[in-house]
Structures are given as structure tokens and as C-alpha cells.
Amino acid sequence: MTAKFSKTRETIIEVARNVFGEMGYYNTTINDIALACNRGRRTIYTYFKSKDEIYNEVIKVESSKMATNLRTSFSQVLDPYEKLRLYMVKRMQIVRELVYTHTALQSCFFKEKAHFDQIRREFDKEEVKVILEVLDDGIRRNVFQVQNMSLTAHNLLVTLKAFESNFLDMNPSEESQEKQRNILRVILFGIFNNNNLR
Numbered sequence: 001m002t003a004k005f006s007k008t009r010e011t012i013i014e015v016a017r018n019v020f021g022e023m024g025y026y027n028t029t030i031n032d033i034a035l036a037c038n039r040g041r042r043t044i045y046t047y048f049k050s051k052d053e054i055y056n057e058v059i060k061v062e063s064s065k066m067a068t069n070l071r072t073s074f075s076q077v078l079d080p081y082e083k084l085r086l087y088m089v090k091r092m093q094i095v096r097e098l099v100y101t102h103t104a105l106q107s108c109f110f111k112e113k114a115h116f117d118q119i120r121r122e123f124d125k126e127e128v129k130v131i132l133e134v135l136d137d138g139i140r141r142n143v144f145q146v147q148n149m150s151l152t153a154h155n156l157l158v159t160l161k162a163f164e165s166n167f168l169d170m171n172p173s174e175e176s177q178e179k180q181r182n183i184l185r186v187i188l189f190g191i192f193n194n195n196n197l198r
Contacts, residue, residue, distance in 0.1 A: 009047045012037055017058045025055060059122045066094055067126040071133070080138030081188065087134055088160060088184055091127065092167035100170060128153050159187055 016033045023032060030051055034041045048054045073090035074083040131153040138144030146152045163183050169176055 005047075012039075012044060012047055013054065013057050013061060016054045017061070020055060020058060056122075062098075063122045063126040066098075066123060067130055069094060070127070070130045074134070078141075080134070080141055080143040083137065084134050085184065085188060087130065088187065091160065092164065092180075095164055096168050096170065100168075124157060127157055131156055156187075163187075 012033065015037045016028075019032050019036050020028050028051065030041055030044055033051070033054065034044045037044070044054075048057070070087060070090055074086040077083045077086060132149055135144055135146055135149055135152060139146055166176075166183060167180055172180065
């Protein structure tokens with residue numbers, strides 16, 4: 001694959017991301033993407049077999065950005081508990097932003113649930129990698145005790161996803177914010193009474 005081929009492909013993906021964002025997945029056609037790229041349909045088909053393939057690439061790029069964003073939020077933190085807490089807070093912010101600021105995903109979330117679930121699977125793969133990194137760091141520092149890393153990471157992700165609806169309000173009231181903090185406390189620390197836990 002030449003550098004020019006790769007650059008053109010990346011450009012198509014970036015332009016398509018904006019087109020999907022403006023028009024939504026189902027309303028977008030290959031013609032729309034070609035017009036936005038100032039290229040013919042045949043050129044688009046040189047790089048991609050279908051609209052689905054383009055969309056999947058857009059989602060992969062977005063997923064990778066999300067994972068980088070998550071890692072950045074706690075990269076300087078040493079305390080594993082705080083790292084895990086920051087990860088959970090940040091991932092809820094990212095989900096909220098994705099739903100409300102990314103028009104294509106917003107459309108999927110509210111109108112095209114089955115399609116949104118497909119998108120989420122790609123995000124989930126990246127997120128599990130991030131969780132595994134956090135858990136591994138906590139184990140190495142002798143703070144976390146985890147019997148099965150993969151199962152723990154997947155269970156944590158499923159738990160967080162179950163509570164997402166409580167974090168979607170762009171301007172939560174003080175009562176909603178306290179509810180969010182309590183949810184995170186329960187996920188992090190369970191129901192143990194330990195004054196040393198934050």
C-alpha cells in the first residue's frame with residue numbers, strides 16, 4: 001500500500017465521518033461521500049467495497065480516539081483506585097459526548113438501536129483493552145486482587161454500560177450528580193464499610 005493510497009483512504013474516512021455526522025448513516029450514500037471528497041464514485045470504490053466498509057472504518061478510528069482519550073485522563077495517576085475512578089468518570093463523559101455531539105451516533109442511539117449496538121461492539125473492544133491495562137497496573141502495585149482478568153474487565157464494562165442512562169444528562173442537577181457519585185462508589189467499592197475508601 002503506497003503512501004498516496006493510504007493518505008487518500010484516510011481523507012475519505014475523515015470526510016465520510018463528517019458526512020455521516022450531518023446526514024446519519026442510513027441517509028448517506030456513496031454518491032454523497034464522493035461529492036464531499038470531490039471525487040467520483042469509482043474512486044471511492046477503489047478504496048472501499050461499500051458504504052458499510054467506510055462506516056466501519058470511521059467507527060474504528062473513533063474507537064481508537066476514544067481509547068486514547070481514556071488513557072490520557074489517568075496517564076499521570078499512580079494510585080490504582082483513583083485511576084479506576086477517573087477512567088469510569090471519563091468514559092461516562094465520552095459516552096455522553098458521543099451520543100449528543102456526534103450526530104450520526106446520536107441518530108443511531110435514538111432511532112437505529114440495532115445499528116448502534118454494532119457500533120458499540122467496536123468501542124467495547126477498545127474499552128476492554130483500557131480496563132485490562134488499569135487492572136494490570138493495580139495488580140502489579142498489589143492493590144487489586146483479580147482472579148480472572150478477562151472476566152473482570154468484561155463484567156466491569158457490562159456494569160458501567162448498565163448505568164449509562166444515569167450519566168447522559170448534559171446539565172445534571174446536584175441531585176443527579178450525587179446519584180452518579182453514589183453509583184461510581186458502589187461499582188468501585190461495593191457495600192464494604194471502610195473509612196479508608198473514598
